[in-house]
Amino acid sequence: MSLDYLLYPGCVASVRELGYEISMRRVFEALDIGLKKSNDFNCCMPACLVHSFDYKRGLALTSRNLCIAGEFDMPLLTLCSSCFGNLSRAKYLLDTNDDLRRDVNDILGEVGREYKSGVRVEQVITALYKDYTVKKLKRMIGSPLKKVKAAPFYGCHIFLPGRYTKFDDSEFPKNLDSLIRVTGAESVDYHEKTSCCIGCGSFFGELSEKASVILAETILESASKVSADCIITTCPFCIMQLEMGQIRLKTEKGVDYRMPVMHYVDLLGLSMGLSAKELGLDIRRSDMNPFLSKIN
Amino acid sequence: MVTSRELLSRLVDEKKLTYCENCGMCTASCPLARAIPEIYNPRVLLQRVIFDLDELIKSEEFWLCAWCYRCTERCPQGIQPTEIFLLTRNFAVEKGHVPNNPKAIMREIIRSGRSIPVFEDFDDWREDYGLPPIGPTISKEALEEQRKIMGEEFLRRLQG
DSSP: OOEEEEEEOOHIIIIIOHHHHHHHHHHHHHTTEEEEOOSOOOOOOOTTTHHHHOHHHHHHHHHHHHHHHTTSSSOEEESSHHHHHHHHHHHHHHHHOHHHHHHHHHHHHTTTOOOOSOOOEEEHHHIIIIIIIHHHHHTTOSSOOTTOEEEEEOOSTTTSSHHHHOOSOSSSOOHHHHHHHHTTOEEOOOTTTTOOOOGGGGGGOHHHHHHHHHHHHHHHHHHHHTTOSEEEESOHHHHHHHHHHHHHHHHHHOOOOOOOEEEHHHHHHHHTTOOTTTTTGGGSSSOOHHHHHHHO | OOOHHHHHHHHHHHHOGGGOOOOOHHHHHOHHHHHOTTTOOHHHHHHHHHHOHHHHTTOSGGGOOOOOOHHHHHOTTOOOHHHHHHHHHHHHHHTTOOOHHHHHHHHHHHHHSSSSOOOTTHHHHHHHTTOOOOOSSSOHHHHHHHHHHHHHHHHHTTOO
16 A cells, blocks of 8 residues: 655755755655645744744644645645644644634634544654554665664654654654664664754744754764764754754864764665765765765 | 733643642753753743743743743643743733744744745755745745734734
C-alpha cells in the first residue's frame, strides 16, 4: 500500500531552510511516499505569538488548516516541528474540550468552516517512524554510514508535551536514535540530547537571541565532547538556530565548532546512496565537505 | 479594570493555578531559565500571575516563553504553566501591553499569511533548486479568510 500525505510546508523550511526541503522531497520520492499540495493553508499561527493575542481566535486560525486537511483522505504532513506542535495542540484541545470546540467552531462558522475531529497530523520524523517504519527503512539502506557518530537532537515539539504529540517518551525519547541506527551510523549519547534551541521564542528579539546563543554553545560543546561528527535534528528550526549560533559564536567569541547540523532525512538520504548535491547539502550554512569526505 | 482575581477565575478552574506549591520544577526544567536565570524564572512568573498581575503584564520578560512545554510536562501538580502564560498574555494585550517584536511579526502574518517574509523573486530562487513555487503570499482567498477569523478586535490590538 502506498503512503500519501497532504504536505503542510510551513515557513521555516520553505523560506529559510531550502536545503532541508530539497532533501526531504528527494528522500520521500526515493521511498515512494506521495506528497499532495493544497493552496488553501494559512500560517500554523505559533501559539506563543498568535494565541497570545487572542486565545480562541488563534486556535480557530490554527484549526482552519485542520478543516482543510479534513477535506482530503490522507494525513497532514508538516516539515517543521513547530507546525506539528501547533496543529497537534489545536487538535488535542478541540478534541478534549467540548466548550472550547463549540466556541472555536462559532468563529470558524463565520467563514463557513467547521472543525471535525479525525484529522491525523504527522511530521516528517513521525511519518518515517510510525507509518513507513524502521523495519522497511532498513531495506532501503544501500550505503550504511559505518564511520559516522551522530548526535541526535530531539528539539521540543516533536515529543512535548506527550499528551499533544503522542510520539515517544517525554523524558527519555529514543525514536530518533532508532532512526539514526538504521542508517548504519552510531547514535551517540550526550548531555544535551533533549535540550531546546529556543527557535520558537526567537520572536522576541535580543533577549531570546542571547539565550539561544548561550544554549547553542552548551549544545555544541556537549556534542563536541563526545566526538560527534554531526548533530542530527528532527526540525528545520533547530538547524537554523544551531547553525546561526555557530556563526555568532565564531564572530563574537572566536570559537569555531565546525559542527555540521543536519536533519535526519539528510543522513537517511546519504545512507540510501543519494548524492550530497541531490540532498541539497551543497547549499547549507555549514561546510559539509569534511563530513562528506569522512563518509566516502 | 479587570482585576487579578477576575482573571484568575478564568484560569484557575481549568488550569489549577492555585495548586502551585512553589516547588520550582518548572524553573529547573526551563531552557530559558537555564540560559538567562537572572531574567527569566517561570516559578516567580507564576507567583506573580497570582499576586502581582497588574505589574507583571507591563514587563517584556513575561513574553519570552518559547512554549517548549517542559514545565507543563513535569509539574507535579498538573498545572499547565505554558497555557497559563499564553492566557495571561491575552490579558496583557487587552490592556494594551504588547512588545514591539511580536507586533511586527503579527503584522507580517496579516500581510502575507506567513511569519517569515518572502522577497519578490523568491520563487525564481526556489525554481533554480527544483522546488515548486510558494508565492509571495498565501492565496488571496486564504488571506481574506484569515482576516475574517481574526476579526476587528484582534486587528485593533495590533495598532499603535
